[in-house]
Amino acid sequence: MGERVQVSAASVPKFPRHVKFHFNKQRDQWVILAPERLLVPDETSVEILKMLDGQMSVDGIVKALVEKYNAPADVILKDVTAMLQNLADKGFLEA
Amino acid sequence: MTTDVKERPVKKVKVEAPLAVLAELSHRCPLQCPYCSNPVNLEKGSNELDTATWCRVIDEAVAMGVHQVHFSGGEPTVRKDLEQLTQHASDAGLYTNLITSAVLLNEARVNKLADVGMNHIQISFQDSEATNADRIGNFKGGHKKKLEVAGYVRKAGLPLTVNAVMHRQNLHHLEEVIDMAVALDAERLEVAQVQYYGWALKNRAAFMPTYEQLAWATDVVESARKRLKGTLVIDYVVPDYYARRPKVCMGGWGRRFLNINPAGLVLPCHAAESIPSLKFDSVKDHSLEWIWENSEAFNKFRGTDWMPEPCRSCDRREIDWGGCRCQAFALTGDESATDPACDLSPQHEKIFGMASKEAHEKPPEFIYRRIG
Numbered sequence: 325m326g327e328r329v330q331v332s333a334a335s336v337p338k339f340p341r342h343v344k345f346h347f348n349k350q351r352d353q354w355v356i357l358a359p360e361r362l363l364v365p366d367e368t369s370v371e372i373l374k375m376l377d378g379q380m381s382v383d384g385i386v387k388a389l390v391e392k393y394n395a396p397a398d399v400i401l402k403d404v405t406a407m408l409q410n411l412a413d414k415g416f417l418e419a
Numbered sequence: 420m421t422t423d424v425k426e427r428p429v430k431k432v433k434v435e436a437p438l439a440v441l442a443e444l445s446h447r448c449p450l451q452c453p454y455c456s457n458p459v460n461l462e463k464g465s466n467e468l469d470t471a472t473w474c475r476v477i478d479e480a481v482a483m484g485v486h487q488v489h490f491s492g493g494e495p496t497v498r499k500d501l502e503q504l505t506q507h508a509s510d511a512g513l514y515t516n517l518i519t520s521a522v523l524l525n526e527a528r529v530n531k532l533a534d535v536g537m538n539h540i541q542i543s544f545q546d547s548e549a550t551n552a553d554r555i556g557n558f559k560g561g562h563k564k565k566l567e568v569a570g571y572v573r574k575a576g577l578p579l580t581v582n583a584v585m586h587r588q589n590l591h592h593l594e595e596v597i598d599m600a601v602a603l604d605a606e607r608l609e610v611a612q613v614q615y616y617g618w619a620l621k622n623r624a625a626f627m628p629t630y631e632q633l634a635w636a637t638d639v640v641e642s643a644r645k646r647l648k649g650t651l652v653i654d655y656v657v658p659d660y661y662a663r664r665p666k667v668c669m670g671g672w673g674r675r676f677l678n679i680n681p682a683g684l685v686l687p688c689h690a691a692e693s694i695p696s697l698k699f700d701s702v703k704d705h706s707l708e709w710i711w712e713n714s715e716a717f718n719k720f721r722g723t724d725w726m727p728e729p730c731r732s733c734d735r736r737e738i739d740w741g742g743c744r745c746q747a748f749a750l751t752g753d754e755s756a757t758d759p760a761c762d763l764s765p766q767h768e769k770i771f772g773m774a775s776k777e778a779h780e781k782p783p784e785f786i787y788r789r790i791g
Contacts, residue, residue, distance in 0.1 A: 342539045342578030342606060344514050350436070350484035357486055357514040359539040359580055359607060360654070362438055386480030406527045415606055 329412040331405050332380060335419040345373055345415050356416055357414055363416065376417075381400045382408065434721065438709060439487035441479050441678040441689065442473065444501065448494040450520050451557040451787035452545065454584060454619035454626060457493060458692040461790045466682040470500040472702065475506045476679065479707040481511045491518040494542050495679065496528070502535050509536025516541065518582075521568040521711060522561050529568065532573040540572045541580040541609075547595035555588065569603045577784055580607040586626035587637065587778060593636050597643045601651060610640055612658040616690040616745050618788045623787055624777040630661055631779075659760035660774035664735065665742025666760070672744060673717035677707075685710045687717055690745040694754045720744050720755075727755060729763045 331337060339345050344357040354370045356363040365373060365386050386401045393400070411417045446461040468476075477488065488508045496519055497503055508515050516736055517532065521542040534538075547551035552562035554647040572579045581600040585593060593610065600608040612633070613619050613626045628636070640655045647653070656726040659666060669676050669688045678686040685707065691697060697716040700709075711717060719725065723736050730741050742758025750759045751766055 340578070340606075341576055344538065346484060346486075346512065346514070348484055348512075350482065355486060357538075359516055359541065359578070362486055415649075415652045 329409075329417065329419045330401075331409040331412055331417075331419055333381070333383045333386070333401060333405070335382050335408075337382065337408050337412070337417045339416070341404050342417045344360065345376075349355040356411075358416060361414075363411075372404060372407065421585050434712065436484040436708075437677050438670075438675050439489060440485055440486065440707075441489045441491055441676065442476075442495075442504075442567050443491050443678065443680050443689065444473070444495040444498045444504070447495040448492055448520065448788075448789065449498045449522055449558055450494070450561065451789060452543075452555060452584070452618075452647065453787055454586065454613045455617065455620040455788040456614070456619070456689050457617060457788070458690070459617050459621070460777060461493075461788075462681040463790065464497075466496075468679075468681065468683045468702070469508060470503060472683065473500075473504050476702050476707055477504070477508050477511060478703075481513060483708050483711065485513065487514040487516060489516045489518055494520050494523060495656070496521075496523045502528075502531055505532060505537050506535040514538050519543070520561070520583035521565045521683070524568045524571070526571040526574075529577070530569040530575050533577050537577065539578050539580065543582045543584065544574070544596070544599070545642060546589040547583075547585065547592045548589075551589060551592075557785075562685040566603070569605075573604050577587040578607075578678075579603060579605045579740050580609060581605045582609045584613060585615060585628075586613045588626065588782065590628050590632050590636055593639050595649075595712070597604075597639070597651075597653070600746055601647070605651065607654065608722045609656070610636070611656040612636075612767065614656070616658065616693055616749060618786070620749055621786075622783075623774075624780065625782040627660070627774050627778040628658070629778040630775060632755045633661055658774075659743070659746060659758075660770060662760045663762045664760070665739050665746075665758040667739045668746075668758075669686070672712075672720035673738035674721070677711060677717075677725050685714060686715075687720070689746065691716065694748045696754060725755060729759075730757050733763070755769075764774050770779065 346353050346357055372385055386397055387406055389400050390397050445467055446457055447464055473752045505515050515537050516539045517537055518541045545555040549562040553559050568624060583596045599772055615623050639655055644653050673687050678689045683702040699716045700714040726741050741761055744754050747756045747758050748754035750770055757764040779789055
């Protein structure tokens, strides 16, 4: 029995073994697959989730997005953390 | 309800591809749970599809855009080609899930399944307490075996769902069942109240909880969800008979899922064979895609055109899609009727009353599930 995952700037989130982040060619769509569950993340989420390689930290993701979108880091950090925490609470991420 | 609705020609509705396929590899099972979701007339082993046909069907599902395959039954591990089918589905990019009683599995086979790409295993439990669990499944030593196999699943690094079917003869152990799921290090727990089709309908009086028992169970689940947030996902299915609105059965008829029975018939849900008027098509005769789009059984209750009043003008018609057709047939004799789980159904009060009465009487003996 694990503890609740707390996503922070230092976290290195990744998909647990039972969760597949998968591109469905026939549907031309990224999906998150878990037992009896299926999520279709929006474009921004997909961009973030593609960066989860088991090495990239939340901080690293924020840096990449700050550069790309020229937006304030604290706002991006808040949004990214909230999105990842939400996924972790649903059992789709570990960190 | 008028006959007008029944005689309306079946209209083809353009539909998206299904999300998931339930592959019932076999109806054979060493357990005899009296609430089994399989039809009362079970398919014999000699009628089962062969490996090559299953592989072809898996490929057809992938080509349609299906995401997940659930290997189920009966007991899917009676099939010696389960590893081969798992590998085939996994290589093709499907998320693979095994829905099993676990009593035929051992450590070597669990490891093998993990190696060939099984993504997840779901084990059914009949109770948290061995004597009662073994009595319900009518399989001595079953509970102990399930606990062992759950350990092998976790040891192999595979995620585990504990599926606990709950009813008046084990509901008092709900807190212990939740503790058991935590102790087994499960990712997910399904607290599934018995749904009354097929075998369960035969045994309804033996299983129906009282309204008070159900309300207590709901509180237990709610508080466990808060306590275990982020560590254990709990899915909770309530019995329809005490609901006010029907469940969105299968995400809507022919909208999200399809079910392939051991002989190759493609069904909109696992209980659909309980409706005698439905005509099903087989993967032996047609491609999966053809069946999904053209099969009469799928098109009959797709969309909202088939609905009688009060469903047809109800603002929830595209939320619950008319609830459950199998239940409508089982309880009213008319598969097009409003699902009696809905309190707008003229039958609702009667059925609620009957459930409540049964739940307060002494439970009858089980009629165990058997082939033939």
